[in-house]
Amino acid sequence: xxxxxxxxxxxxxxxxxxxxxxxxxxxxxxxxxxxxxxxxxxxxxxxxxxxxxxxxxxxxxxxxxxxxxxxxxxxxxxxxxxxxxxxxxxxxxxxxxxxxxxxxxxxxxxxxxxxxxxxxxxxxxxxxxxxxxxxxxxxxxxxxxxxxxxxxxxxxxxxxxxxxxxxxxxxxxxxxxxxxxxxxxxxxxxxxxxxxxxxxxxxxxxxxxxxxxxxxxxxxxxxxxxxxxxxxxxxxxxxxxxxxxxxxxxxxxxxxxxxxxxxxxxxxxxxxxxxxxxxxxxxxxxxxxxxxxxxxxxxxxxxxxxxxxxxxxxxxxxxxxxxxxxxxxxxxxxxxxxxxxxxxxxxxxxxxxxxxxxxxxxxxx
Ligand code: FNR
Numbered sequence: 001x002x003x004x005x006x007x008x009x010x011x012x013x014x015x016x017x018x019x020x021x022x023x024x025x026x027x028x029x030x031x032x033x034x035x036x037x038x039x040x041x042x043x044x045x046x047x048x049x050x051x052x053x054x055x056x057x058x059x060x061x062x063x064x065x066x067x068x069x070x071x072x073x074x075x076x077x078x079x080x081x082x083x084x085x086x087x088x089x090x091x092x093x094x095x096x097x098x099x100x101x102x103x104x105x106x107x108x109x110x111x112x113x114x115x116x117x118x119x120x121x122x123x124x125x126x127x128x129x130x131x132x133x134x135x136x137x138x139x140x141x142x143x144x145x146x147x148x149x150x151x152x153x154x155x156x157x158x159x160x161x162x163x164x165x166x167x168x169x170x171x172x173x174x175x176x177x178x179x180x181x182x183x184x185x186x187x188x189x190x191x192x193x194x195x196x197x198x199x200x201x202x203x204x205x206x207x208x209x210x211x212x213x214x215x216x217x218x219x220x221x222x223x224x225x226x227x228x229x230x231x232x233x234x235x236x237x238x239x240x241x242x243x244x245x246x247x248x249x250x251x252x253x254x255x256x257x258x259x260x261x262x263x264x265x266x267x268x269x270x271x272x273x274x275x276x277x278x279x280x281x282x283x284x285x286x287x288x289x290x291x292x293x294x295x296x297x298x299x300x301x302x303x304x305x306x307x308x309x310x311x312x313x314x315x316x317x318x319x320x321x322x323x324x325x326x327x328x329x330x331x332x333x334x335x336x337x338x339x340x341x342x343x344x345x346x347x348x349x350x351x352x353x354x355x356x357x358x359x360x361x362x363x364x365x
Contacts, residue, residue: 008332009317026173028319031259037263070153074103079107080111083113088319100123107130159233161257219244220247234253234255235254245283251306253286272285302354314326
């Protein structure tokens with residue numbers, strides 16, 4: 001059967017739904033509890049409109065940017081998501097190769113199904129490591145050291161998950177890891193207390209080891225044990241942005257975890273300006289959750305983001321067509337951002353200013 005023509009990243013979601021086992025699709029697609037935030041992440045973008053300028057020469061458009069001093073092709077990066085091997089047998093290696101080919105940054109999850117080192121040796125390219133902080137700080141230190149040694153450029157500490165949100169689809173499906181998929185970051189570590197009878201034993205163990213006592217002093221501790229820049233992933237208020245900056249972080253990733261943690265959080269795009277205002281340009285503010293279009297990327301940049309990350313579109317594209325799928329998903333988003341810039345009269349990212357969009361609060365004023 002011929003593959004239907006794919007015209008945007010959401011097409012991959014529908015095809016992935018048809019292709020993947022229900023348990024896997026639901027794990028990737030689902031959100032917490034009522035999934036209100038999951039839905040709002042898309043709706044909030046749809047309420048932001050454009051104020052384009054015309055008769056500007058847009059025959060050359062430059063989408064390149066610098067993130068923490070590293071030059072990338074576009075302000076669209078790959079968010080950390082768990083267990084890519086559930087989508088495709090090549091797992092994170094394929095995603096990393098596709099992301100490197102697109103000239104941008106991939107963030108490897110602490111919950112990955114390929115190891116830190118495997119991903120590093122799979123392709124040259126810029127990568128960040130997402131750190132979940134576990135009770136055993138020795139494990140945390142080992143993960144950080146491995147990321148440093150494998151040439152990762154930054155640590156993104158996840159701060160919105162002191163416990164895992166309740167994703168009811170996973171409960172209903174009795175989500176378990178298949179035998180051929182493992183949490184590779186934990187291989188080779190001393191996990192003597194763990195039930196090794198099956199792969200899900202590891203998942204259950206690792207989940208139980210998330211440190212819910214994590215606090216700002218631990219961010220300080222992380223800064224002491226590594227020379228890599230630290231990003232905090234999951235801040236969505238001005239108050240926390242202030243604390244993060246006082247703590248000396250290198251950047252803030254605004255995230256509601258794609259609607260998978262606390263339900264009834266607003267969309268990150270709705271909180272972006274409050275955080276940007278607090279940051280006052282001292283650190284870059286990035287955003288994820290709900291980005292599905294180049295127009296979404298443009299809106300985030302117009303409201304002050306330095307770049308965005310995408311989560312699920314990578315997983316769905318990987319499921320449908322492996323490395324080529326991820327490469328294509330990134331290319332489609334890039335092309336969409338390019339045409340959005342052209343039609344708004346922007347030739348480089350610095351032209352994407354606040355006056356190019358109208359938000360609901362502008363309309364009230
Ligand atoms: C995630 N996310 C995530 N975040 C993180 O810090 N560590 C992780 O291991 C994971 N794992 C994970 C698995 C799956 C299946 C999803 C969908 C998400 C959250 C991720 O980094 C990001 O915040 C969201 O995916 C962004 O929202 P979108 O782009 O999926 O809407």
